Amino acid sequence: MEKEQMKQRISKAIDENREQIIEIGEKIFKNPELGFKENKTSALVKDVFENLGLPYEENLAITGLRALGRGKSHDVKIAVMGELDAVVSPQHSYADPVTGAAHACGHNAQIAAMLGVAVGLSVANVFGELGGDVIFMAVPAEEFVELEYREKLRDDGKIKLFGGKQEFIRIGAFDDIDMGMMVHSHAGVGERKAFISGGSTGFIGKTVRYIGKEAHSGAAPHEGINALNAAMLGLIAIHVQRETFRDEDQVKVHPIITKGGELVNIVPADVRVETYVRGKTIDAVVNANKKVNRALKAGAYAVGAKIEINEIPGYLPLNQSLDMNYLFAKNIQKFIGKENVIEGVDLTGSTDAGDISLIMPMLHPTVGGFLGNAHSKDFKISDPEMVYIIPAKAMALTVVDLLFDDGRLAKEIKSKFKPSFSKDSYLKFWDELIK
Secondary structure, X not given: OXXXXXXXXXXXXXXXXXXXXXXXXXXXXXXOOOOOOOHHHHHHHHHHHHHHOOOXXXXXXXXXXXXXXXXXXXXXXXXXXXXXXXXXXXXXXXXXXXXXXXXXXXXXXXXXXXXXXXXXXXHOXXXXXXXXXXXXXXXXXXXXXXXXXXXXXXXXXXXXXXXXXXXHHHHOOOOOOOEEEOOEEOOOEOOOXXXXXXXXXXXXXXXXXXXXXXXXXXXXXXXXXXXXXXXXXXXXXXXXXXXXXXXXXXXXXXXXXXXXXOOOOEOOOEEEEEEEEEEOOHHHHHHHHHHHHHHHHHHHHHHOOXXXXXXXXXXXXXXXXXXXXXXXXXXXXHHHOHHHEEEOOOOOOOOOHHHHXXXXXXXXXXXXXXXOOOOOOOOEEOOHHHHHHHHHHHHHHHHHHHHXXXXXXXXXXXXXXXXXXXXXXXXXXXXXXXX
């Protein structure tokens, strides 16, 4: 079959199943679940895989799934991914009333688009024409939330890293994968636009506990050690470090106090802080993190308090494959116009897709069709065609480009890629950093 003929068949198959794909996305939108708890969403994905006759594995990193689209040869494997989880946004109109979970970041559209690719390739019956396998992944827990819950999962031996893709790396779900792709929402852009080749910051998470000594605040404050004062000094010490952060490193530190004491008439003896330390490069994150820890410790030293700093593996900076992005751009411009494909706009946050991108070639564009701010109550889908259907087509056609002619382009991209980490060195990096 000619490549363009194959692409037309896939696009037609996705169009014929348009309502089903949109329905999947809307159903997930109205039933949000937080990371490592995405049981209903996982079950929905499983049903689609079964209906398409795709063999699958389930319960990966607790709720994740992985299905196989078997090509005519198996030298190359491409992962098409979507994220199962929601974020915490309790004022959102579709927030879960108990957990506060809401799809205020568009992950429901990712899952629908990933399944749209599976539908297109399956219904068009083209797997046997492809020079490689396509692996469909529903990955849990991209949003870095509910840290205490994830700490318990870690302590119980159910996870080790807090991001779903990180756990997929650790458990071997990416061991046989050569490259990955997914599409993310671009909040606040209602128009039909796509943004390619952008990066993102990486980060380290941390929880901090200042331990002082209780005393009566009115009668005997001199007998206490004020842990809140220690925390405040630590945060001020972080602020005075900011002039040492280079602009190009995009360092951001944004702590919150999650516990400030017990009662107003007791000298605070147990104060808790959480923060991220973000940066554009791994070195920027590591160097800034040293300064932040030094500042936090200084606050404790100043008042004679003790401090416990718990480092949590965050996410690594995103470094996308330009070749994969250009292929995607050529495909999506057929549906939205060349003038609406914009290059080099960075993501404003962080993603565990960054971790994947430093191990293998990665495609992670963002698309419009969403109104409101990310992670906020006003986030919503304004253009279902743009967020569910067009990304599914563009990714499916990009898969064809990569795997046509016995996977020639995929093999070329793979051979040119210089990984920053192997699986083993990646896991060792986090182990050493958080000791």
